[in-house]
Amino acid sequence: MPNTAEVVKPVASLMGVTKKIGSKTLISDLTLDIPPGQIFGFLGPNGAGKTTTIRMMVGLISISRGDILICGRSIKDHFEEAIANVGAIVENPEMYKFLTGYQNLRQYARMVPGVTKERINEVVELVGLSQRINDKVKTYSLGMRQRLGVAQALLHRPKLLILDEPTNGLDPQGIRELRDYLRLLCQKEGTTVFVSSHLLAEMELMCDSVAIIQNGRLIEVKQLKAVGNVLVPVGETLFEVDQPEAALELMGRGVVKDGGIAVEAVREEIAELNAKLVAGGIKVYSIKPLFRSLEDQFLEITGGEGIG
């Protein structure tokens, strides 16, 4: 039984990670802890250094300065032990095209101890490839390859699943399924999922927390979901009314917006304001909370800059 008093150890820690190629610094002093049992988003515009960071996390490229620990083992010094805890897709999941999907999975299954045929079938079932698993990969669509990619990453039940742009090439149905089984993995098997993307709306639906990077620097780490899976509201509420100006005068605060009044208010105040408006003879069509979407926040944080 885990000791509740114990501090939760991160599944992966990036400690002052820097990547330089020649004189160009791609990643600069990135420090980040990925807590266990979460879906952790890694967000940034194109060219921000997401894939470079992921490549360092899985040991494909060297780390110029700093270190990355996975389950407490350094990817630099104890590669084999550290990487054994990781399942990953880096960029597009490229497979051996002359082999079938199943033969591809067998390739990876042989490289780790304890992956049985039953486990392979289980994973194939999970990603929904049972119908086509015995076809050659060259006949697969991008979405099917993406699913096969997820399957190879899950085979050995990794503690940390790293997915680089996993929704690329998936149709809305596929994205939905991916989200559902990532959630399932997270809850049932306690797998920590580290997922990079530039698709904000996707991340918002999928992740518990996000780290935002830009130009190789960590900008912010945000908790998206409070307990109970509710988006944290910023507290602005929109009253949709027939006479915005009159309503504004009556309420004495807020701003005219989208054919209504936007006003900062807590729960009780909303009912009071509504009563006041109705009593004043103003028709209220709807009252809805205004969230700032992650997209708005993201653009605000990164300043909507281009690739820099």
Next chain:
Amino acid sequence: MGEFAALIHNENIKIYRRLRTWIMLFILAVMSALFPALIHFTSGGNEVTIGLWDSFQTTVAIAFFLNTIFTALVAADSVAGEFTWGTIKLLLIRPWSRSKILLSKYISMVLFSLFSTLLLIVFGYGSALIFSSSAVDSIGGPTMAWSQGEYVFLTIMCAYIELFLTAAIAFMISSVFRSSGLAIVLSLSIMFTKDIFIAIFSPERYEWANYLIFAHMNLSGYLLSDTGPGGATLGFAIAVLAVYYVIFMLVSWVVFRKRDVAA
């Protein structure tokens, strides 16, 4: 962490599950079987005039060219192919060090070369048995300490050493430049131009040419004479080849271990 044999098994699958490999092996088998027949029919029809070993030796000499080219192709693709396909990213994130992965690739390539050589011998010898008669003695030829059969198998060994080194060069270039095209072209051009090179920079005239790999790749001369090009001994030749081989392997391993995989 798992069984190393499984890694070699994986690499073998990548070689033998490709149609290309079977086309190469098929061509090699057909060529090996065809030459004794050609020699038979072009040298006087029904009257058997060519001995078994002569027929076999000629076949080996020709078919080994193909064998070397095909093995170089397999060696060239072994590392570079993974980069071209993009599969290297999924291969290197397993709990295996890069050294072991490269070793499994190298071993599977060597196994292929042994298999193709065996195929060549079986088909060539089988066909030579059918299309010749061992009753006929060798026509002339140098006098040797060996029987003809022994001599032929020793030349096969020499040819295999040449193939082995050519494949090592292809494997190294494949690992360093990650381009199978370059690996094939460079390794095969060494195979085809080494004689011309040695003719120009003869070890007899230039002392330093003695230390070139070109001068020593073909060891079959030592079967008939004690000294090779430039008065080198067999021991010296083997030492030079060994040094080159170690260098090829070191370069392959060091580069494969250190380089970033950003493909």
